[in-house]
Amino acid sequence: MTPTIPPHQLQLNEQGQLRHFLTTEGLSRELLTEILDTADSFVSVGKQQVKKVPLLRGKTVVNLFFENSTRTRTTFELAAKRLSADVLNINISASSTSKGESLMDMLWNLEYMDSDMFIVRHGDSGAPHFIAEFVCPHVAVINAGDGRHAHPTQAMLDMYTIRRHKGAFENLTVAIIGDILHSRVARSQIHALTALGAREIRVIGPKTPIPEDIESLGVKVFYNMAQGLHDVDVISTLRLQERDGICPAAQ
């Protein structure tokens, strides 16, 4: 089974609404703005004495984390619980998936438990896309980070933060600094910023972690920090992660 449908087609239904959320690539400004507006409306929920609204009552959300994560998993869990969904957390280390059960066996099992949504974090690029293509029609898939490909929800959170502080995107110059090569967050940020109409997007870093073809995404590349930061409105920093193998301390 090989995925065949491009993610930006797979994640939209016939009315152009999200039925999965796999990538920010190919999504319209209107859709991204709607996501930000919807997020805005939930701000008051945390201020309630009972920090819960009944929107997803009776729905079952499965956190499928094939790669370790604390912040992403707990925030997805908390968000689902505050929307009144039932939550299953499944941490799948490499050893337990190799017990003989295939990925699809496990997914079908979870589907038969009447799950409504899979939140997928995976070390391999394209894994959530693969899952979205083969799940039952009633199950929605959200990408919580896949390999070097995309991390759409993190990017949307960053867009939300930018909008809260700056209001609009049109006049913004945004610099993304660090290991762009291994960063799914940077890629998702670039697609979202482009769709939302940011004036200029820069990536700054030494040559090694800047992908050669990155300019094809419409960004400006700077190898000099001082030049790159000149006149920027927003700075997004990416940390070097040991798992990506270029962290100097690890070598």
Place this chain on the structure above:
Amino acid sequence: MTMPEVEPLLAAMTATLQQRIAALPKAPVMVGIHSGGAWIAERLHQALQLEQPLGLLDISFYRDDFEGKGLHPSVKPSVLPFAIDDQHVILVDDVVMSGRTIRAALNELFDYGRPASVLLAALVDLPQRQLPIQPDVAGIRMDLQPGQRVKLAGPAPLTLTLVDR
């Protein structure tokens, strides 16, 4: 059917509410339901010169028809700039018909705390209830034909129109 002017209805509601408030052991707080209820609440809040700022509820997350209709893209955050616990709350909406919006508003209100009492004020009472909920103070009661509804336009000027479906 000719639609009534809103201003005299607001004046009558203000007078009735003044009597109700005088009977309360302490000053009440007012909460309007987005969006028509909030317009009415703003006017009543001003006329009654209530001390506490006006609260606003958007009950979209508490609706019982979310499954069919989905979430409206322009949901506003609810703003309750006071503690609800032990307060006498005047809950305000523009039109009370089935009672379902009020059910949702009460649910949301109780997620913020335990009010001492809740008094329901509505500009228009359309007695087509599906739930045991009645306004304590109503500007006007209207008996409509099946399929007819009343819509409030605003915020300035506030006007009522009859909608035939």
